[in-house]
Amino acid sequence: MALVFELDPAVTPELRDGVVALWVDVSNAGGSVGFVPPVAAGDVRPELVKHFVAMAEGRTRLLVGRDEGGAVAATAFITHNTHRLMRHWVWLYTVMVHPRHQGKGYGRDLLAAAEEAAGGLDGIDAIRLTCRGGEGLERFYASCGYKEVGRVPGAIRVAPGEERDDVTMLLPLARRA
Template structure:
């Protein structure tokens, strides 16, 4: 069952709740998307609202992958840099696929759709993203064409005594 991707969808209450459920479920499955389990929807909601405010005011873009039944299965947010010397690349963040869909190729499909979305923006030469060490995510992103360009050891503290590397990945588009 392939995903259907939509860039800049209308964010209605149903989509908002679908993304909230996705983000909560990914977090509770141990996904590296800004939280440490256990979390509730109430924990995630303020961060989602902040990101959706950025979508509403044009600071960032939202890419959503839906299954055939219309449920939210994957997301990525894309944001432009505001520094005048870094306008030629954008950030991808909160990149996630629902745990029940892991192993179906949806992650690769999401990254291909993210690349296509970035290529549709005039003047963008690369996509940059950060990932948390300890999950092997850098290997997944490398398989999608990204190159590790930076690593800060122990920069992410997920718990006392559990520090992870902050890894920066880059996908040149030209």
């Protein structure tokens, strides 16, 4: 069964707890979403609050995918640029699919839903995201139409002496007629 996606869901305790649980589970499964394991809810909550503040300020939008039981199974945060010369593209942050749902095509579905959401925004021509190198993420994003446009070697330190590249990917959006 496919995930059901919703853009800009109401921020409820259930949603908050669902995103925190997803973020913890993805991080502890080795997902590259800003943490290295082990991660607890208390580690993730402050980062989620930052996203919620940006949402309240109108700078960020949340895309949530729910599974057949209604649980939060995937997320992506779409963030507008504030720089006046870069308002024609958005950032995609915290792209996650729960480990129990990986390998089912839901990551592609999430990116397609994010593309549709961004494409519906006035004046948006592209989506940019960054990913941690050395995890195969560049190949996945490339298979979804993103192109690598930049790389900073060793910019992400996951442990002392263990660095990964910070890879920037871009997806130009098709012009709507």
